[in-house]
Amino acid sequence: MILIDTALQRAEAENRPIRVGMVGAGFMARGIALQIIRYTPGMRLVAIANRTLERAVQAYTEADVPSDAIRYVDSPATLAAALAAGAPTVTDDALLLCAADGIDVILEVTGAVEFGAQVAVTAMRHGKHVVTMNAELDGTLGAILQVYARRYGVIFTLSDGDQPGVTMNLYRFVRGLGVKPVLCGNIKGLHDPYRNPTTQANFARQWGQNPYMVTSFADGTKISFEQAVVANATGMRVAKRGMFGPTVPSGTPLADVVHDLYPLEALLAGPGIVDYVVGATPGPGVFVLGTHDHPRMQHYLNLYKLGKGPLYLFYTPYHLCHFEVPNSVARAALFGDTVLAAAGRPMVEVITAAKTDLHAGQTLDGLGGYMTYGLAENADVVQAERLLPIGLAEGCTLLRDIPKDGIISYADVQLPANRLSDQLRAEQDALFWAENR
Known part of the structure; x- marks a missing residue:
């Protein structure tokens, strides 16, 4: 850089x-x-x-x-x-x-x-x-x-x-141009919430990776976390639980379809949204959709091949991780510069959904496992419904049966004892959501 x-x-x-x-x-x-x-x-x-x-x-x-x-x-x-x-x-x-x-x-x-x-x-x-x-x-x-x-x-x-950091760098670049970001997007090649470490074992072995980590990429947990942290850094939200996450034919150029993938009102009303698309190229890149309110600047953006608007597409066609x-x-x-940091009260959380029918007495496994997958949800909903963040789900004991695709709340589980993460979460909730207590 x-x-x-x-x-x-x-x-x-x-x-x-x-x-x-x-x-x-x-x-x-x-x-x-x-x-x-x-x-x-x-x-x-x-x-x-x-x-x-x-x-x-x-x-x-x-x-x-x-x-x-x-x-x-x-x-x-x-x-x-x-x-x-x-x-x-x-x-x-x-x-x-x-x-x-x-x-x-x-x-x-x-x-x-x-x-x-x-x-x-x-x-x-x-x-x-x-x-x-x-x-x-x-x-x-x-x-x-x-x-x-x-x-x-x-x-x-x-x-x-990693994709959240690449997204945030692109967001800062776009905002610095005077263009208002209205969507921060992520490009994925696969999304299947029912994948597990057994189905992903061969892929993990091919690339020398952990099958649980690879599963979290496939089952949507990772993309949910990636977009949640971008939302929490930018003040954006999700337009619906789990995001829209449209799928396009594999290899479809993003620029050809992006203007029709998301409802315009979801982008223009409020602080903007985070979301993703499956199957588009350039993958696995990131993109930002933005708007500009000045007619002369709109003319320049059109001259520079970004189109007539109202949405202008900016993208980074790769992420180079390590x-x-x-x-x-x-x-x-x-x-003293942060790449990506939560800006205050959380905007989006990742909640816990059942990957299969679960039963009282079972202990939940970890991220990218056999039992749960993550979904992005707006934090005010998570607080109001006391939903269990999937980052805290591992090791929790179920107090009741949960059907496949059911959402797990704090009331459904017994937390493990003496975890720092639970103590920090209690501090976070008390500090940022005191009026909801």
């Missing part, structure tokens, strides 16, 4: 690199490690935490770090010594990194809400910026985590590269 590259080159030349500790060593995290170590001047990946140490070591060795140079640490003292020596470091205790001197930014790359919350809060309490790829965490607790970030004088942000994450670290550490 222009400006960031110059700042990072200066940081390298002046020997003041940004020191990064990464939590997680899965498929995406290993790509980030490779990008930072091999291709990002002015930044050092000084430590990696993962519950399986072998994966943390693998993240380093895949980036050509010699295995005999890597130190294992299990205490503040051994971590401090390794960091002081400049040795690449691994640990199975993520909270060690969050509390350590010698680390400027924590990269959280787990996709887990409860664990991600523990990492984020601990890191911020110790004065560290947090950059996360965890839309599930931000979509569940992002508003209160921004309160914590302000309290501790740090940045908490989602990352560049390649762009170092930009997010630099934006936070060098410029």
Whole structure:
């Protein structure tokens, strides 16, 4: 990104690199490690935490770090010594990194809400910026985590590269032109709410990914979180529960059909909406539809091949995930800039729907599992009906039967004991929805 590259080159030349500790060593995290170590001047990946140490070591060795140079640490003292020596470091205790001197930014790359919350809060309490790829965490607790970030004088942000961050960058670009964004959209290749880790196993194996994560892409949970966090950053809403999510013939150019995919009144009345489309190209990109109220500017937009309006299409035809994450670290550490952050009271939540008939006494599994899928819903509805956020559903025990496609509420479950995520959610609800209590 222009400006960031110059700042990072200066940081390298002046020997003041940004020191990064990464939590997680899965498929995406290993790509980030490779990008930072091999291709990002002015930044050092000084430590990696993962519950399986072998994966943390693998993240380093895949980036050509010699295995005999890597130190294992299990205490503040051994971590401090390794960091002081400049040795690449691994640990199975993520909270060690969050509390350590010698680390400027924590990269959280787990996709887990409860664990991600523990990492984020601990890191911020110790004065560290947090950059996360965890839309599930931000979509569940992002508003209160921004309160914590302000309290501790740090940045908490989602990352560049993943679709929400790419969307937010495009939104800011469009808004900066004087065009009013009325829809933030996402392009997907598949949506089937009944997919599960068994049906997605072959695809996951082909790409070396987690079948539960892959399932969350297919069953609509991930797209719901992605659009929810964009809504919460922009003040937009959803036009209906689950969004419109139209499907077009595979390979259909978005520009040919986008003007007819969504009811115009849903875009122009109110703060705008978030939504998605299945099957269009360029996929898997993102797009923004905007309007302009000045006739001369409308004339210029038509001259520049964006059409006569009233809707103007802007899109980014790719998202490059881990390649762009170092930009997010630099934006936070060098410029105090967030890529995507909840702007206040939540606008859209992701609620829990039953993927199959469920029965009292069952314990709900995790995101992208066999039992539930997520749907985007406006937050005021979620509060009024006390619906269960799917980010908090894992580990809950059902108190009654729920039919397939039924929506699960707080009244339907017993929450697990002593979860930080539930405590943070209670703080968030009390702060932003006091009049609804």
